Amino acid sequence: MAASIAGVFEENLQKKILESKVLVVGAGGIGCEVLKNLVLSGFGDIEIIDLDTIDVSNLNRQFLFHKEHVGKSKAEVARKSALSFNPNVRIKSYHDSILSTDYGVGFYQRFNVVLNALDNRQARNHVNRMCLTANVPLIESGTAGYNGQIELIKKGLSQCYECKPKPTQKTFPGCTIRNTPSEPIHCIVWAKHLFNQLFGESNADEDVSPDTADPETAAEAGKEALATESNNKGNVERTSTRAWAQANNYDPEKIFNKLFNEDIKYLLSMETLWKTRTPPQPKLWGEFTEACVSENSVEANKSRDQKIWNIEECAKVFATSINFLKDEFIKLAEGDHLVWDKDDKHAMDFVAACANIRSKVFGISQKSRFEVKSMAGNIIPAIATTNAITAGIVVMHTFKVLQELYDQCQSVYIRLRLTGRNKLFDPDKVMIPPNPKCYVCSPKPEIVLKVDTKKMTVKSLRDDVLIKALNMVQPDVIIDGKGVIVISSEEGETEANDNILLKDIQIVDGCILKADDYFQNYELSITVIHKDVERDDAEMFEVVADPGLLKPEQQNLTAQSTSKNNVAERMETDGNNSDSDCCIEDEEIISILSSVVIPKKRKLSDEGPSEKRLKSNNEDDDLILVD
């Protein structure tokens, strides 16, 4: 309540604090801390929004929540706890998604400043656009482990959140996952796909059976024979893994033998794959050569979560978890499915067991359940102190924004280790101006879309390109000069176009599209360049913000992560991003590249940076992510 006590602040700032209205987006690690600082500083009118509920793993840092609050709305509990610091403050809470169309430009315009305390890039991009449109200053922040970052986004003055290319999320080629895994992460990804094949929302991209179209085997004479064989046996081109499992009543032994014996034997028959690799060793249920004595003394002392399970333990967990998940699955209504959740004991057990059995088969080092959970759940570590410091700087920046002291609002980076001049919190020397080629905040936003117009449908243009990659909410698209409406945000109006290929609706090489998102008040000009895409899991499209520059290679992005401002980003992969409050990008890279490349799927070569490396980077002060 500092501002309501005369003499604590100088008069101008005191008045500004008392009069202003602030929106806090997110009531997680940073949000709780920000809310406390705002209330104690004397802000009298605060709104806070978060769609999430409280989990036990939040309680080590989200200090407005206690054990009895687990399962309740973060925004609502945060409001109540903060009111206990000062009951005279007006705090309005929304248990809702900021992406909802209920929060339009008019909503944002009611605030003097917006403070982001988010955990995912999609929401950050969206709030960035809304604040630019509403012309409200936005203070963006994030943490990951010991690292934190704070930046002011003000239209025309500073870079917006999307001015800089951000490293894209890692994906692995389908054939690595299905045929030739070489690292634990490959087996973990496979195990998550298997979960979805058996119990979840099945997705054609997530097939777990051997991939006969592996380019490595493409030139093989025997390929045809193999394909025929597989058809006859039906063990590769099975209609669906789930149908097969259901027909076999989810019998753990049968599933085990199918996945870890028959499929592996089939892979072995694709001999080219094993010319330079160690061939996998099929495992048969019950025939575990490695006796249970493998529990050496070191492992025996460790908890179930921390130790490496031997194959027999894996098989036991495999069977128990399948039986449990099967029962859950059967209880669901027809057509409904389970959703994989790292915090669900059996779903997590299943992935840990399957990944480790597959690792064993392929001679890959095994991982404890604890480690598998980090990788499978994309968990970004988070601590109270980094969040407290970051939120403190957010509110210091808020004071300066209210006083219009923008020259004191440079981005600040928090690191575990001191920089050259013994700095622990390192502010930029100058405010970085907006990127004139930014496809969001420049006066006439434009991009080049390289796409296989013979393969992409209109639906995919909307869902994968405009909504997923370009973060629009309700896009309308017309072909420039022709006035043809390709996509309409009016429900049903262009539904008939959904399955039409781009080329068949006159979207061809050289064509210009005008995309418009009325909700975000955002217009984008898209120049289409056709490119042939060879294989299904190659990039179907890529977005180039500045065609004058080559796209940044992901490898370079990670390789350069040594300077102070480097911030790699790991996005949440599966939307259950309840606690990591991730994000942020590499400032260094950002200043050299003004091109933005957002491939739908980045095909990483085997030489690409491994997940393991990312992990170790994660504890490195050079990397920043955000809470």
Added chain:
Amino acid sequence: MVENNGIELTEQETELYDRQIRLWGLDSQKRLRAARILLCGLNGFGAEIAKNIILSGVKSMTLLDHQNVSETDFCSQFLVPQESVGKNRAEASLLRAQALNPMVEITADTEKLDDKPDEFFHNFDVVVVSEATTKSQIRIDNVCRDKGVKFFAGDVWGTFGYSFADLQEHNFAEEKFKHKRGKDKKSEMVTTTVKRTVNFPSLQKVLDFDYTEESFVKKIKRTGPSFIVLKVLQNFREKFGRDPSYKDRSEDLAKLLAIRDEIAPNLAPDSAFVHVFAQISPVAAIVGGELAQEIIKAVSQKEAPHNNVFLFDPTTCCGYVETIAN
């Protein structure tokens, strides 16, 4: 020093501390669980330290404070309820402090810091002192040095703050990262753990340091006036037996500027003293966050500690470390 006693964490603990164990590891968490912390001075800055340390999962925390809750506490002390004005600050903080983490033993002690015998401080692994006079700080630092207790001091005035550490001879492990080309030409990040030892000077030595010498003055001109402003504020406390108050804003400001002119003219502009009259919440959080992280590092013996003074510049939000008298 705190040892990892080898006892496994319970399932309840691994669940609660999951996100931090994934950062600093099980061994650090086990060491934290054995640590006994004394925190002297439950102002807003103290409340921030208490919050972070209690959340981290130490064994015990003793809150020592003989003062009563007053209006100024409501600018940053979130552990005391509004209706507790006039009550002892440590006792008034107890309920909310305990609610942060039921697994930590928390006690309130209402005695005066200066009335505590030397042996009292030997019951702890870490001692943190805030809102104290220089004389008490030096006494307690020396008492801690006798028994290898890790000593921290710090304060926040308005938007300025510092922390000081005397870990004496401190051993720690540090992770080094190297890029290495593996056998299959993959570039891998290799992590190695290096053990190191660092020696800290006593507080007395640090206070004897002549900050008016030319090279340090040059440094101050580059880093901003925080060091000088903090010196002036500590001097005010020694001279008047209290901290500057917003109630007597203009009189206290004049007194501060007089001290400034006496000890370091030309090194801190008048404008630097605009916000020094009550602890400002975000700054209490920033400096309290830094100090708490240093306690966690000291207890877990992981990563290089800040040797030995951390300063915060409210204009740029730069946080930097000065190694003084070492």
